Amino acid sequence: MLEIRELTRRFGENTAVDHVSFEVPAGLMTGFVGGNGAGKTTTMRMVMGVLGIDEGEVLWQGRPITRLDRRRIGYMPEERGLYPKQPILDQLVYIAQLKGMDRVAARTQVTELLERFGLGERTKDHLEKLSLGNQQRVQIIASVLPRPRALVLDEPFSGLDPRAVDSMVDLLREYTRDGVPVLFSSHQLDLVERLCDRLVVLSQGRRVAAGTVAELRDAGVPRFRLVLGGDAGWVRDLHGLEVLDLEGASALVEVRQDGAEQHLVAEATRRGDVHEFVRVRPALSEIYREATA
Structure with a gap:
């Protein structure tokens, strides 16, 4: 389980995240929703150690999260970070190796995932030659290399066509069946309602609602x-x-x-x-x- 406790982040006099607490239980998909500027991305960055924490803490399996724990969490940031002028297969294999996979295993897993997302014939293409939707598919693959112990995904469905959304959903459900906790943000409320076991709503840096969709409907x-x-x-x-x-x-x-x-x-x-x-x-x-x- 991934636990967020009283996380707070300030930028000067502005409190971007204000004592936010919630849990991402093992084997469940937790949707993270809120308007622009609500604090979702800032919270995810603190969870992953990209931003410092002014107050509060992040726990993994009931203890303070470590740098090694974060290396085993698949993270998809708001700003996509792949190399536009490199072939997609080569850079994905390189990313997998940075995360501890040997080259042969990395190449096998990357090839399988590219096939799965309809990019099996474009492995030698440079990223910049792909459409924005296909670039998003490559970014998704990068976030799940190697097989993660948890997933933190910032707007993973943005720019995806319905077929790619279905492929992504199937992949996430495979992970949750194996007990992987998944946290993802999205502005697509219909998709969140269809997919998520739990929901966390942020507004102006504060958690204003949390629970299952059924619990929130009954509340x-x-x-x-x-x-x-x-x-x-x-x-x-x-x-x-x-x-x-x-x-x-x-x-x-x-x-x-x-x-x-x-x-x-x-x-x-x-x-x-x-x-x-x-x-x-x-x-x-x-x-x-x-x-x-």
């Missing part, structure tokens, strides 16, 4: 949809409820007082047919907007 004010056999206009007169939407026989309400939903159901049943009464859980985009408002 807000309860909402219910009621569909009747007749007009639902009378719902507006009930205490303890806020009507968010009402059209004909259908009403969407928010419960502002404990037990108000039970009174709603009882009154609806007394008045006639109830076709539907169901709790409506917000989409991740709504959770994000509310948490960062």
Whole structure:
């Protein structure tokens, strides 16, 4: 497990990350979301030792993380750092060797990954000759060499086409099945919702929400949809409820007082047919907007 405890980083009078704490459990994908300037990249840089920590600490397996631990973590930074004028196979093999692999094993693993990401016929191409999306694929491969004990990925899906996204997702799931903790940031909330076991939301340098998507959906004010056999206009007169939407026989309400939903159901049943009464859980985009408002 990777643990972030009270991490704080200041730049002059500006506090970019303000006592942020969360966990990245083994074998789970943790999504890291927040607007531009929220502090995601700064937090990841502190985790990886790229930036110094003003306060707080990073733990690996329950103890303070070391330089050797960080060498075994696959890291994809915001600023991509590959060499534009070198053949992609050669530089990936070189990167793998820097991380401790022997040349033969490195070449085998790099070749397999290039094939997997649709670049098997471009191993001799210079990086600058590839499209931005294909350059991103090469950067992804560099981050998983050699097989990492954890992954910290800053916007790994940026610029990828749907096929490359699927390849990346399959690769990440292979790692999580082997117990590897994965932390990745993304602005693609639909993708985060589909992939992540856990979610951490940052706003203005502070953690404003954390948990599974289900936990975050259940943490807000309860909402219910009621569909009747007749007009639902009378719902507006009930205490303890806020009507968010009402059209004909259908009403969407928010419960502002404990037990108000039970009174709603009882009154609806007394008045006639109830076709539907169901709790409506917000989409991740709504959770994000509310948490960062």
